[in-house]
Amino acid sequence: MPASASKKPSAPFVALVAVVALCFAALAACAGQDDDAGGAAPRKPTATKTPSRSPSATPSPTPTRTAAASPLTGLSGKWRKPVLAVKIDNVGQARPQTGLASADLIYVEQVEAGLARLMAVFSSRLPSTVGPVRSARESDLEVLRQFGQPAFAxxxxxxxxxxVMARAPLHDVSPAHAGSPYFRGDSRPAPxxxxxxxxxxxxxxxxASTARDIGFRFGEAPEGGRKVSSETVRYPAFRVGFRWSASERRWLVSMDGDPVRMTGGAPPKPATVVVQNVARKPSKLGDKWGNITPNFASVGKGKALVLRDGRAYDARWSRPRATGGTTFTTPAGKPMTFAPGQVWVVFKLPS
Structure with a gap:
């Protein structure tokens, strides 16, 4: 053999080199699965098929966790976003509605003839479509003041x-001021x-104002309360029911005896439900059939019933001024904490 020729490596040496190479390849593959924060790369949300010009709700992905929690839901995520409140139709012809599962907060309000309307408040997440959108009431203006200057649809x-609404501290995005985002669906009659x-x-x-503290406090359930499986609130011509689901750790909602459904997505399932007793205020407004518009005071104080974790808690609410939030306390004067998640507030007028 010439002196310049190199020796052929032995079989054991070749095997050792192969093992080392495989180890380095595996380490490189593992490193490629980490994002900039050092965790697993987020998965893309599942796409939702949206029919042409038909109302549908596209669920938003789960918010990325941050150190702070939303003042509207108690959930962590990118919640410092503008607030949008939308008045939602709620008669039989308007159901199933669209997009309510994405709302941070839903108010239930009594209107003329003992019926109900909803006000859905969005900030943390936005559905692709929301509706049906219907008319505003004078009580809405007082409720909205605690959000600063929100967008109101x-x-x-x-x-x-x-x-009065033209002078109110809000951003009017009704069809008269923001026509292009609106459209008529073809599956039911106007309005x-x-x-x-x-x-x-x-x-x-x-x-529009971003989400801010409106008085809610979230955390572990307080002591006391009583175990309940369901609760129903009745208006003269409407009733809303909440049934506790132990498996989902959420309240399942029904309206006029029928489970709430949504078009194009899952129904809303609140973690906390508040039945807030409010005083009736004089009103000179009404509909064309002569029904007086119920007007109520969301500023003041009174009794409330808070539902969370399959239990009912007697509570007190207080909102001294319109620009401030509503605080809830236990009979002992301690903060009444809510379960993190979507919140429903049902305003209940005296009989």
Missing amino acids: YSGANSRLLP HNLYASPKGLLSDAPK
Whole structure:
């Protein structure tokens, strides 16, 4: 063999080199699965099929966890976003509604003839479509003050209320001021078929207030309470029911005896339900059939019933001024904590 020729490596040496190479390849593959924060790379949300010009709700991905929690839901995530409140139709022809599962907070309000309307408040997440959108009431203005200057989507109002709304501290994104985000669905008759794009609505309210403290406190359940499986709140011509699901750790909602459904997505399942007793205020407004519009005071104080974790807690509520939030306390004066997640507040007028 010439002196310049190298020796052929032995078989054991070749095997050792192969093992080392495999180890380095495995380490490189593992390193490639980490994102910048050092955790697993997020998965893309499952796409939802959206029919053409038909109302549908596209669920938003789970928010990325941060150190702070939303003042509206108690959940961590990117919650410092503009607030959008939308008035939702709630008569039989308007159901199933669209997009309510994405709301941080849903208010139930009594209207003319003993019926009910909803006000859905969005900030943490936005559905692709929300509706049907219906008219505003004078009580809405007092409820909205605690959010600062939110965007408010509605379709029409009493002619004597419109000038008051024009002076209210809110960003009006009704069809008269923000027409392009709205469209009519083709699956039901007007006026129960007006829908809107929340993203489009907020684009017309670039200065809408971001989410802020409205008095809610979230955390472990307080001591006491009583075990309940369901609770029903009745208006003269409407009833809303909440049934506890131990497996889902959420309240399942029904309206007029029927389980709530949504188009294009899952129904809303609140973690906390508040039945807030409110005083009736005088009103000179009404509908064309002569029914007086119920007007109530969300500023003041009174009794409440809080449902969470399959238990009912007697509580007190207090909101000294319109620009401040509503605090809830136990009979002992301690904070009444809510379970993190979507919150429903049902305003209950005296009989």
